[in-house]
Amino acid sequence: MVEARHVEVEPGDLVLLVGTMKGAFLFRSEASWARWERAGPFFPGHAVYALAQDTREGRSRLWAAPESSHWGASLHLSDDFGRTWTEKPGAVRFEKETGASLRRIWQIAPAPGDPQRLYCGVEPAALFESRDGGETWALMSGLWDHPHRPQWEPGNGGLCLHTVLPPLDGGPFYVAISTGGVYRSDDGGGSWRTAHKGVRAEFLPDKHPEFGQCVHKIARHPSRPDRLFLQNHWGLYRTDDGGASWQDIANGVPSDFGFGMAVHPHRPDTAYIVPLESDAFRCVPEGRLRVYRTDDAGASWRALERGLPQEGAFECVLRDALATDTSDPAGVYFGTRSGKVFGSPDDGDTWETIADGLPPVVCVKAAVA
Amino acid sequence: MTITVRLPGPLLPLAEGRGEVPLSFEGATVDDALRALWERFPGLRHRVLDDQGRLRRHVNVFVDRRSVKQGAGLATGLADGAVLSVIPAVSGG
Numbered sequence: 004m005v006e007a008r009h010v011e012v013e014p015g016d017l018v019l020l021v022g023t024m025k026g027a028f029l030f031r032s033e034a035s036w037a038r039w040e041r042a043g044p045f046f047p048g049h050a051v052y053a054l055a056q057d058t059r060e061g062r063s064r065l066w067a068a069p070e071s072s073h074w075g076a077s078l079h080l081s082d083d084f085g086r087t088w089t090e091k092p093g094a095v096r097f098e099k100e101t102g103a104s105l106r107r108i109w110q111i112a113p114a115p116g117d118p119q120r121l122y123c124g125v126e127p128a129a130l131f132e133s134r135d136g137g138e139t140w141a142l143m144s145g146l147w148d149h150p151h152r153p154q155w156e157p158g159n160g161g162l163c164l165h166t167v168l169p170p171l172d173g174g175p176f177y178v179a180i181s182t183g184g185v186y187r188s189d190d191g192g193g194s195w196r197t198a199h200k201g202v203r204a205e206f207l208p209d210k211h212p213e214f215g216q217c218v219h220k221i222a223r224h225p226s227r228p229d230r231l232f233l234q235n236h237w238g239l240y241r242t243d244d245g246g247a248s249w250q251d252i253a254n255g256v257p258s259d260f261g262f263g264m265a266v267h268p269h270r271p272d273t274a275y276i277v278p279l280e281s282d283a284f285r286c287v288p289e290g291r292l293r294v295y296r297t298d299d300a301g302a303s304w305r306a307l308e309r310g311l312p313q314e315g316a317f318e319c320v321l322r323d324a325l326a327t328d329t330s331d332p333a334g335v336y337f338g339t340r341s342g343k344v345f346g347s348p349d350d351g352d353t354w355e356t357i358a359d360g361l362p363p364v365v366c367v368k369a370a371v372a
Numbered sequence: 373m374t375i376t377v378r379l380p381g382p383l384l385p386l387a388e389g390r391g392e393v394p395l396s397f398e399g400a401t402v403d404d405a406l407r408a409l410w411e412r413f414p415g416l417r418h419r420v421l422d423d424q425g426r427l428r429r430h431v432n433v434f435v436d437r438r439s440v441k442q443g444a445g446l447a448t449g450l451a452d453g454a455v456l457s458v459i460p461a462v463s464g465g
Binding site: 071072073074075077090092093096097098099101102103104105 | 382383414422461
């Protein structure tokens with residue numbers, strides 16, 4: 004069995020978690036970006052679609068949801084940057100009366116403002132909540148019992164609840180489901196309504212159905228909680244009214260198809276995407292690996308390519324594989340299906356290779372220790 | 373009834389590192405035996421069964437040399453002294 008490598012992480016270090024189809028990795032660097040060190044693989048042989056860093060109240064806790072094609076998905080935590088992991092066997096599970104079984108944990112989301120609360124977005128599409136720091140979990144029945152749920156349809160990745168944006172200061176709670184759309188709760192997750200008016204469903208005869216949109220990712224800036232950016236299965240959108248209406252912001256991008264989307268940690272008009280050619284050819288256009296950034300909330304987008312391969316790079320970045328950290332200027336990071344990880348120390352202006360030769364990357368999460 | 377349960381490497385951390393477990397229990401079926409196994413090693417249950425209590429798709433359980441999926445599933449009968457093996461099926465990429 005492969006031996007996991009470990010690294011020492013000091014306060015102030017940059018910590019990058021990378022989930023792949025065959026295990027999880029951790030990369031650390033000093034804030035200067037002098038050198039990235041690799042730890043892992045953790046959970047070798049397991050697909051790790053969900054990773055999280057819980058830094059609330061001075062914690063340095065990692066969460067991971069490895070998944071075995073034999074033994075299913077499970078939830079683990081580490082308080083020593085991956086040297087040891089503690090499993091919570093069967094903690095996230097469907098009860099008998101639901102008739103459902105957990106297939107995959109797609110997202111682990113610590114709730115801002117409540118250090119004991121966490122959420123898991125899973126497949127089949129559902130939301131689980133823990134109020135005791137992850138010891139016990141319960142299905143959030145308000146979403147599970149929503150009358151739309153039986154009609155949600157799985158996309159190619161399965162029927163997944165892949166994005167979880169818990170309330171900020173008692174504000175709205177958003178989740179995104181492929182294919183279901185964006186759902187919003189104003190009572191902490193008790194009841195839910197759609198929040199995707201204006202988002203098209205290109206693959207349905209009715210392009211604006213009540214629900215069924217294939218939303219690939221939504222991203223929210225903490226200083227403007229009513230503003231969300233959305234990368235759709237065809238379509239780029241922004242809302243400034245908490246999802247009541249969405250505007251098309253695909254202005255000057257080579258394609259509005261893609262998966263990943265992230266916001267700048269300090270500038271609410273700045274967001275990042277990696278356009279892909281089409282749903283039929285899920286590679287970056289022209290074999291040129293370019294991140295696109297808007298600095299005016301989607302009125303225009305600029306290609307960022309310094310340090311990224313611009314010839315023969317038929318890469319794909321998946322929905323949870325693009326992230327920013329909390330630095331200023333921001334660190335921006337993404338991983339590819341070909342196992343490369345790139346990072347930018349300067350808001351995306353220049354890029355460097357952090358890793359090459361990993362298994363296919365499905366998840367990237369960044370934080371400052 | 374007393375049987376022997378054999379576990380594969382990936383499950384050993386959840387069974388105190390034991391690949392072979394003698395198991396005495398009340399009952400006569402694979403289901404009865406597995407319930408006794410979960411009592412002893414609770415973490416194993418969610419590896420072998422899904423949330424609805426069904427054998428996972430890519431996990432096989434054999435009674436001696438015969439897969440229970442070819443028999444009566446978890447209701448397959450057991451005889452005293454049987455060997456119950458949990459074996460991962462061909463899967464993955």
